[in-house]
Amino acid sequence: MIEVRIHGRGGQGAVTASRILAEAVYHDGKYSQAIPMYGTERRGAPVTAFVRIDDVRVRERDLVHEPDIVVCLDALLSKRQGIVEGLKKGGLALLNYPHPPEEVPLGGEFNIATVDATSIALETLRRPITNTAILGAFARVTGLVKLESIEKAILHRFPGRLGEMNIAAVRRSYEEVHMPKPAKIKKPTEAAAPLASSGYGVLRSVADWRVFRPVWDLDKCIGCRFCWIYCPETAISWDVEKNKPQVDYRKCKGCGICVNECPVKAIEFKREVV
Numbered sequence: 001m002i003e004v005r006i007h008g009r010g011g012q013g014a015v016t017a018s019r020i021l022a023e024a025v026y027h028d029g030k031y032s033q034a035i036p037m038y039g040t041e042r043r044g045a046p047v048t049a050f051v052r053i054d055d056v057r058v059r060e061r062d063l064v065h066e067p068d069i070v071v072c073l074d075a076l077l078s079k080r081q082g083i084v085e086g087l088k089k090g091g092l093a094l095l096n097y098p099h100p101p102e103e104v105p106l107g108g109e110f111n112i113a114t115v116d117a118t119s120i121a122l123e124t125l126r127r128p129i130t131n132t133a134i135l136g137a138f139a140r141v142t143g144l145v146k147l148e149s150i151e152k153a154i155l156h157r158f159p160g161r162l163g164e165m166n167i168a169a170v171r172r173s174y175e176e177v178h179m180p181k182p183a184k185i186k187k188p189t190e191a192a193a194p195l196a197s198s199g200y201g202v203l204r205s206v207a208d209w210r211v212f213r214p215v216w217d218l219d220k221c222i223g224c225r226f227c228w229i230y231c232p233e234t235a236i237s238w239d240v241e242k243n244k245p246q247v248d249y250r251k252c253k254g255c256g257i258c259v260n261e262c263p264v265k266a267i268e269f270k271r272e273v274v
């Protein structure tokens with residue numbers, strides 16, 4: 001049996017990825033199981049899902065604790081040692097990461113493959129939803145599932161144009177994945193901190209949830225306060241003296257609501273550098 005653990009953030013489609021993968025494996029004539037693990041219903045919060053693949057019926061019902069394969073949909077999470085916790089010796093970490101495996105700062109006795117799934121998703125889907133953009137890479141580097149089966153499972157879930165766009169993402173990731181290399185660092189440089197986060201507080205920041213950062217041009221701002229009102233994380237406060245918004249980036253998860261709500265386009269969304 002092959003056990004897979006998928007890490008992502010709320011909104012990236014980790015649970016959907018697990019379901020598409022399990023269905024694709026079924027189309028290949030194997031047995032499979034997808035298990036979602038929900039935390040808070042909060043866009044950007046860490047999410048985990050699991051898949052089991054076997055030639056015989058899968059009877060286990062537990063979560064996967066020692067995966068053969070770890071898949072990470074988020075480029076910033078891909079640098080966190082916690083995502084490879086429990087990964088079997090000689091296992092595979094398939095990461096959404098914009099650089100080759102040699103540049104991944106994770107340590108251990110496993111192999112690393114990378115694909116820039118965020119760029120692929122932005123260019124094919126126009127949104128940083130990286131789940132399908134990594135499944136093509138999964139088919140290529142593991143050989144556990146056929147590309148056509150993933151495409152069939154995607155069309156079943158997303159018929160029509162949306163399905164075609166997702167298939168374009170799958171095909172690009174199949175072509176563009178950096179094939180597995182042994183992790184360069186043998187000993188982890190960072191203790192495997194827990195990934196689950198209840199969000200902002202005295203000791204916590206949601207800054208690393210962001211794919212994009214809102215940047216204000218206060219000269220354009222007309223002081224309508226829409227961004228301040230609609231921010232779901234209370235990351236924006238009001239500077240009464242200047243009658244302008246100010247942001248605390250530790251609280252900003254990059255949801256983009258402020259950008260959408262601003263009536264004069266005074267807020268620009270800029271991609272974070274990984």
Ligand code: SF4
Pocket residue numbers: 214230231232233234235236247251252253254255256257258259
């Ligand atoms: S992107 Fe804007 S609305 Fe979203 S959390 Fe950041 S400041 Fe708030």
Ligand code: SF4
Pocket residue numbers: 216220221222223224225226227228245261262263264265266267
């Ligand atoms: S929504 Fe735009 S115009 Fe209104 S306060 Fe915010 S930045 Fe200023």
